[in-house]
Amino acid sequence: MGTAEFFVGVDLGLRKLAVVSTSDGRINKFFDGGYVRAVSEKYQALRKRLQSKGTPSAKRHLKKLSQREKRFRTAINHKVAKEVVELVPAGGVIVLEKLKGIRKRVKVGKQNRRWIHSWNFAQLQRFIEYKAKAKGIKVVYVDARYTSQKCSKCGHISKKNRKGQAHFVCERSGYQLNADLNAGRNIVKNYLASLEGKSGHGEASPSVWDAVNRADVGSVGCAMHG
Template sequence: MRQKKNVSCPKSKRCPIRYDARSYTVWFDRSEVTILAIGGRIKLIFELAQYYRQYLSWKNTSADLIRDKKGRWWLHIVMETDNPKVTPINETVGVDLGIVSPATDCRGTFYGEKHWKQVEDRIFELRRRLTSKGTKSAKRHLKKLSSRQARFRRDCDHVLSKRLVQSVGKGATIVFEDLTNIRGRAKVRKSQRRRLHGWSFAQFQAFVTYKAEAKGIAIGFVDPRFTSQKCSSCGHISRSNRPTQKDFKCKKCHAELLADHNAAINIREDFLKLRGSVNNPFVSTDDLG
């Protein structure tokens, strides 16, 4: 006879209320919204930040009413619009996401700030000290620190993705490596494991994707195998081509360049070869005869 397992049900003190087009109406021109409540519809006045006025021409769909820890009420409105129709151009930019440098493209442009790593190192040291204490106060501090670190990384990814998308033209293509399950497959030095597991590459790629779609830029992916070991000049593949994490020196043709730049060039070339093999028409011997 099987024993029943007690499963706890998730609870929330501030569960958001979801509204659809029938249960709320918003007028952005006069900063008013009506929402359906138990006693009927309620009219409310709201404030809209200047940044969000760029989306007023979009169509509003659902909305979530949320109360934060400080007792303030927020209405999160989902806006949608069609992707712009843009003619593709002959511009393909490969981007390598690294542990040392957050992002590098095939043109040799490095994205990121030096002080970001310093902030991450300070947070890591503080987390280690708080964890060793193990007091209730330290645990509360750790919880706040985790939220602060997540907000910091999210802000960095927004800055990086915006810079990258603005660097290419409408109709271009940005290509990344397919980094699915990279944490389980990657072999890195012990000193780099912490940075690998704290790497928010999926969030960064998601930010680039939606920013690129709004501008009419396509996103592509390639197999990440050998992109960091292959020489972008002669195609020679060898682990010994990487004497250090930062540098690349081909053992065959002796080409030297930064490792992330070399990988970004390979990402671009692999995507162009893949796209060329897909787009090439099949020609039979009967057609030639």
């Protein structure tokens, strides 16, 4: 497969910090958000403890804690961006989602709301951009609305397609897939649809989606380590 046909969609979220899916379905990589969420929760617990004390010493430690947490987030974003770019050959295309509304699209409970609102997704995308540019990889942005509700196989859109946070089952075709992986494939498809002058929100066009549907889901690697 030539690099001109190599498209990678990157879906960002809570359970999985990022999910990468290539246009032919042969490469699917998950960057688990569990580790970074657990660390963020520890920082939050320490922050509450220091804030409750309110002493000058606690305030100094609080400032240091914030700086340490910022460095942690930056390091994680660098790691994820590096591994995403390593998946793509020079001349390929990385398709990212426009971030407007991401915090509304990602449904979370109260305990995770602060985490999803504080994570710097824009920084992660910037890191992907400059690392990709250095390798000769194009980065484009697409509207990600409905990518979590749309079947990446047939294009049917429905809220009922989501069977929980992690599982996607199309009510029309019966196609089943990890929900984050399904969204990642739809991000690629929205870009391919835009090349044909379509919105990417409607039903599937075989001429647009053939490249994405050539293969079934292969093995999924987990790429976030403590």
